Amino acid sequence: MAKLIYTGIMSLDGYTADAAGRFDWSMPDEEVHGFINDLERPVGTYLLGRHMYEVMSVWEDMSLSGEPPVIRDYAKIWRAADKIVYSTTLASPSTANTRIERDFDAGAILALKEAAERDMSIGGTMLAAQAIKAGLVDEFRLLLTPIVVGGGKQYLPDGVGLALELLDEHRFGNGVVYLRYARRT
Template identity: 30%
Template sequence: MRTLLSFMAISADGHHADTDRGLAWQTFGQEFADYSVEQLDEVDTLVFGRTTYTELAAYWTGDLGADFDPRIADRMNALAKLVVSRTLDTVSWGTSPAKLVTIDELAEFKHTPGKNMAVLGSSTLTAALLRAGLVDELRLMVNPIILGNGLKLFAESGTVPLELIRVRPFESGNVLLYYRPTP
């Protein structure tokens, strides 16, 4: 069975975006780019909600993504995509396969052969997947900043007990927390 991991970048006070959905406060750099490549090499399928899918498809298929890091752009553009959306009719991402699915279909897909799957961003989808018991590992990249306000992560997830399984500090001050949801 495939493992479904979810990666989210958050502020120290638990926001995944500022009040304008902006992400300029996130700390990036070479160490984070290298980690992103490592993480993408663990998976063969990316899972998105509608908003993140739309934003990332435009970014990574354009010049901005290639200019940021061509290694990441190549992987983002080559991996298969599953998009959970009730409002989109079709999905496409360059030449890589992309498919609309429901949460139930995603649960079935976990039982097919293949490498891990990763949800990148997609906070609303991650909360729904946590409620459905489909997330096997939650990776939270805590950025060294307090936003004071913004879009709160997991505002709609309900109570989900977590077990800390690993911690990875970054020279930038970011700290990556690896959690496993527990029953």
């Protein structure tokens, strides 16, 4: 069975975007970006909320001329993966290998995990919150950025308790810390 992985770049106080919705403070440098590429390379399917999909869809058609190797590498990873977007408002996808689902269905996602040959990634705090509450997320991969933003979009939802086991950790030269946890069952 494939794992469902929730990866996020977040502030030290637990936010993926600040109170104004900005996340420019979380942009990875080349070292961190290369590391993220290696994390994402084995992923076969992205499950995305509408907003996260709209942010990430720039990778589909972005000009790679003159871009550094880590950017070109990530664009290839993004373009090759299947994408499932959960949205009640998006009329049609703007990227290849993409389908839209209107409703979050925990049973359907469990069936996807059971059938998938490659791991799956979930993105978007609201969609991830539903999957976390349904007990579907197997791993949490956090990239902690050395900044405190004071509020905004939380990486983890309120009202959920989880027992986790630390699987891996890594420190980067820019102060970012990577933590990988598995959900204890």
